[in-house]
Amino acid sequence: MPLGDEVDTLARSAAHGDRVALDALLVAVRPEVLRLCARFLPNREDAEEACQDTLLAVARGITRFEERSSFHTWLHRLSANRARSTYRALRRRWLLEAGDVPLPDRADPRRTSVVAGTRLDLLDALDAVRPDLAEVVTLRDVLGLSYQEIATLLEVPEGTVKSRLHLARREIRQRLGDASS
Numbered sequence: 001m002p003l004g005d006e007v008d009t010l011a012r013s014a015a016h017g018d019r020v021a022l023d024a025l026l027v028a029v030r031p032e033v034l035r036l037c038a039r040f041l042p043n044r045e046d047a048e049e050a051c052q053d054t055l056l057a058v059a060r061g062i063t064r065f066e067e068r069s070s071f072h073t074w075l076h077r078l079s080a081n082r083a084r085s086t087y088r089a090l091r092r093r094w095l096l097e098a099g100d101v102p103l104p105d106r107a108d109p110r111r112t113s114v115v116a117g118t119r120l121d122l123l124d125a126l127d128a129v130r131p132d133l134a135e136v137v138t139l140r141d142v143l144g145l146s147y148q149e150i151a152t153l154l155e156v157p158e159g160t161v162k163s164r165l166h167l168a169r170r171e172i173r174q175r176l177g178d179a180s181s
Helices: 003-015 019-040 044-064 071-098 114-128 131-142 147-154 158-180
Strands: none
Touching (some): 003 071, 019 044, 019 071, 071 131, 131 147, 147 158
């Protein structure tokens, strides 16, 4: 049985309460979840934290997986949301620990790779737009889901997905442009 089919079978069994299937599912999807989280978070430890949070959310929420979308689509959404939540939590923690020292406006290129700085700028921009817009642009542009997959996952028409994506890209472009000024 191919890995994708095996994961789908495990997800269905886990959703119906099979604990052994849930354990096997978590082991099977961990590398993919870590890869997805690392697309958002440039630091390996931060991506690991988001990965663990995602796997915990899968374990707690698998019984609510209703198969309206594929398991992988559901997992991508959950991973993206958890990675963004981890970033917000890390940012809040840094602000509390730093006291009155403000966050740098932009990543310091002497201490941060260009890719990492770009991801942090994108995470800040995503946090600044409406959640429905941030979610659509995350699912499409960061995780590469199709318009149809996103529409199914969010239970909205494809046209709504395209409209939200257009608005999100425009707002994010504007915010990223403002940040570089």
